[in-house]
Amino acid sequence: MSWLETLRTGLDAVLSHRLRSGLTMLGILIGIAAVILTVGFGEGAQAKVTGEINALGSNLLVVSPGSATASTGIRGGFGSASTLTQADATALASKTVAPDIAAVAPATQRSETLTATGTNWTTTVVGTTPDWLSVRARSVTEGRFLTDADENTDAAVTVLGATTAQELFGLRDPIGQTVTVNGLPLTVIGVLNTVGASASSSTTNLDDQAVVPITTVANRIFGGSSRTSVQSIYIEATSSGALSAAYQEADSELLRLHQVGAADADFTIASQQSLLTTATSVDKTLTELLASIAAISLLVGGIGVMNIMLVSVTERIREIGLRKALGATHRAIRRQFLVEASVLGLAGGVLGAGIGLVGATVLPHLISNPITISPTATVGAIVVAIGIGIGFGVYPATRAARLAPIDALRSE
């Protein structure tokens, strides 16, 4: 009997028991749809986080003070004076010390209340250098960014995030307006571009901040004893390929400047990749958990297929006997039942994938999370569904093939 013929027989058998076949398929269908949706949900969440972290700046390394060690927890102090200084940033910017570093931006930040003609708004005041714009891959939509002149003269100027400008000035043009921080009036010289919702990895809303020259912040706003210390140094590598070289250069230079060994490092360098890994690990764990539940439902669906196939074999013992009497070999009978089981699996898989895809299109409108449709997961799920059909069909099919023709014909 040809494969085509066997396929036709399998389809006939599936179609002649519509309700039973439908219920069997339902098990597979739910499993496949669940797998596609959970994987899509997880990939969507990861893509979102990845997008946010990429928005931090391309080829970015972030140096923070302190380091996590195995036994003593955090070394160095966030509370005490920061171990990073503007001098560190200046040293890293040197092309001879670090040829793979394109630009460096030290930053120090603090939450402050800004006042503008009767409106108060608490936001993050970031003190940094003109390179910050390129290092963080930002741009200004209105006005201009900080210049070296602003930095050298402790100029009382600020560039506002889009949200900050909106909150303080509403529909009015913010350029040229004055905001007051800690009694110091700052002239608004520019507005930053919008990068969307906050990155889940950071506590800062990237659209809600006031960027001020680092010298102005140190000398005229924050003041205090540690004027030269900074909270982070952002480093832009010359290319994404040079990222690890830039990492090495920054690491060895900072160790040299701080006169400490690698084991006693009082700073941490994080790459985008490591930020990504941390940020997506939770999503990954959740996705894996959900996907394994979905996989269990798929397994249950597979057992359903086996159950139905066993019932089908028992119910059709006479048919098997007749087919054997008419010349069906062991192989032909086994193939017939295998095809039947895989038709159930395939149909369940295709329908499940269809429902999964529809769900992936409709659900993001109802919940806030994006769902990425993964072609690999979709095709994979259908292949798995056929595999389940065949895998769980082998035992019933072999049982059918082993029946002796006379025993099968005799049964009532």
Added chain:
Amino acid sequence: MAAAASLPVIDLHDVTKTYRTGTLTVEAVRGVTLSILPGEYVAVMGPSGSGKSTLMHILGCLDPLTSGSYRLAGQDVSRMSDDELADVRNRRIGFVFQQFNLLPSLPAWRNVELPLCYAGVRRHERRSRAIDALRRVGLADRIMHRPGELSGGQQQRVAIARALVTDPALILADEPTGNLDSAAAAEVLALFGELHRFGRTIVLITHEADVAVRADRTVRLRDGRIEADRDHAEALS
């Protein structure tokens, strides 16, 4: 008989069949030697327990022998593998069962073409041969009917068409009228008579004497042995 010179279709020599169910051993067939020539119409009779069902299974290559030898159309089938036996059943034997054994979901012609599927015959040829066979049993107008839409006699004729479609050396009928009323039974027996006149070799297993008399020859079994083997033509003369 004109065909006497040719090779027998069935040649059983000292065949035995023993079943073992638990500790109990049943000798269902105890040394049967039987030769059936092409074109013969033979009835195998006997009371229940006489071994006629077992003999029919052996003749149909559905059950292996315990000892002895069996040549079917010149081929020694007593030492064949399961797959070879499946092929022999497919090409040499046409079965007609008491229960008809039609597949209820398939229309008549698809039931009839079933043995051809396993013989690897191409689709359009299968269809035309199935329709030919249905025409021969007088069901040309029932090709698309499912078994549930046919009377018992018609169903059995579909089964006979299925037995004929491969053009087998032997038609083996097991109580073919056992489930039919007398009118339908007469119809089916008339069909067998007609097939016989066209030269088919038919072995019919029955326990009814009035069915057996339609055949040329009656083999009577008792306790797994041949008790009598009579040619009706001789008996009449």
